[in-house]
Amino acid sequence: MAMPPVRIDDPADPRIAGFVSIKERDLTGRQGRFIAEGTVVLRMLAAAHRAGRGIAAEAILLLENRLAGLADVLAEFPADLPVFVADGRVFDAIAGFNMHRGVLALGRRDQMPGRDALLAALAAESLALAACGLSNHDNMGALFRNAAAFGVDALLMDGSSCDPMYRKAIRVSVGSVLTLPFAREGTIAELIERLQAAGFALWGLSPRGETDIADIPPTPRTALLVGTEGEGLPDKILAAIRTARIRQRPGLDSLNVATAAAIALHQVARTNGRI
């Protein structure tokens, strides 16, 4: 159980400095700190903290009227975790905007395994999702949420993709960013080379893909690769690897990248008997 709640009456109180103006401040990469929002994400943070693989909760800030309803979630945190409560006026003054949810946590992500260490640790039967040049935090969060739903073991991004530890991506992922192993480094060419070297059958997802996703054969290690929003995977990449498509009506615009990944992951997870 986390510590007894401490009431905060001054938005400038140094004890809650980590929560100040979270909308304006980009906590990403700042000493590895991140912000978790909402009850479901708080629960995922507790799970990640207990798992002890590099994600730690540092403090919780609640709107005072949320406290009673969250007793069971708070019980999942360690006994020395500080919990602060504030009324609506003080809470909004701290956060810098009207935070309807009234549930915030400050977390820390310590040094996590890099791409190659993550790949080396995967089981003989694994499903990986790779992404290249993803620049939108909503899509990034949705990609994690969908990857978790279909049992992806690792999400691997090139270094040009945006940071999943950003508040909005964590929220949209419903906390999956905190529990699903991921790495974000290097070029897409390196990532493809590493996945292939690790024995992954790699399939680039594209409206122009050659193979219907339903015809991707089962393999112990399968990886799907998705590209930038809008543009998709570059032609050079599509020419170098096997490609798969989702049947759909011809039209001006293809599916959203996270939605396309969800449909393909669902299919591949079925084919491989993983769901």
Add this chain to the structure above:
Amino acid sequence: MAMPPVRIDDPADPRIAGFVSIKERDLTGRQGRFIAEGTVVLRMLAAAHRAGRGIAAEAILLLENRLAGLADVLAEFPADLPVFVADGRVFDAIAGFNMHRGVLALGRRDQMPGRDALLAALAAESLALAACGLSNHDNMGALFRNAAAFGVDALLMDGSSCDPMYRKAIRVSVGSVLTLPFAREGTIAELIERLQAAGFALWGLSPRGETDIADIPPTPRTALLVGTEGEGLPDKILAAIRTARIRQRPGLDSLNVATAAAIALHQVARTNGRI
């Protein structure tokens, strides 16, 4: 081709009154006017206007540096459509915020067929998507986008669902709201009754559904029903109709409603040979 562009230098110019403070004003339902944003949606608006089924463009407002690149899209609009251009300062002062896209159109939705007329007009072989209590405009837009991708013939919502003609929903739908026939009225019980009376095999989508989506048999008329974000379909509804589930890993949270719909629509459209 739309009319020669008229330059606007005064944000208070009455000719562009329909574009003022679009973020604050909820145009929804106000004399049936709506705002379309961005190049792709503008193109869909032109298509909808030409189709002449109740969607009409009234005016276009562009950032002046976007004009040259949009000549081909403007050519798709009728010759009497007013086009206004403004520099960045005036454009943002009109819109009320920094509109990076710099492409806006004001449209009008005239009286469209109601639910029953829409159902009566569907072909013998049809795919319908029904939604109950959808309250989030992003999800609504994504639902339309996914429905269009898999060839849904009509999207039918109960009256408690949010309005798809809202700017953000249109944008997220990538304009599909303007081209996909829809109706939003009545209760979900009525909608279920009407769909069944029209010979639709109706399947409620739920993590607790009885039938795997891959086992939904082909039928000339199939309808999928999705529920509120978070809560899903009420137990009372699930008990009254056939239900289907998407296989996934057990976890705290199910898929996003529009993502779940996409996966199920993809499967049902395949089963029925529609894609």
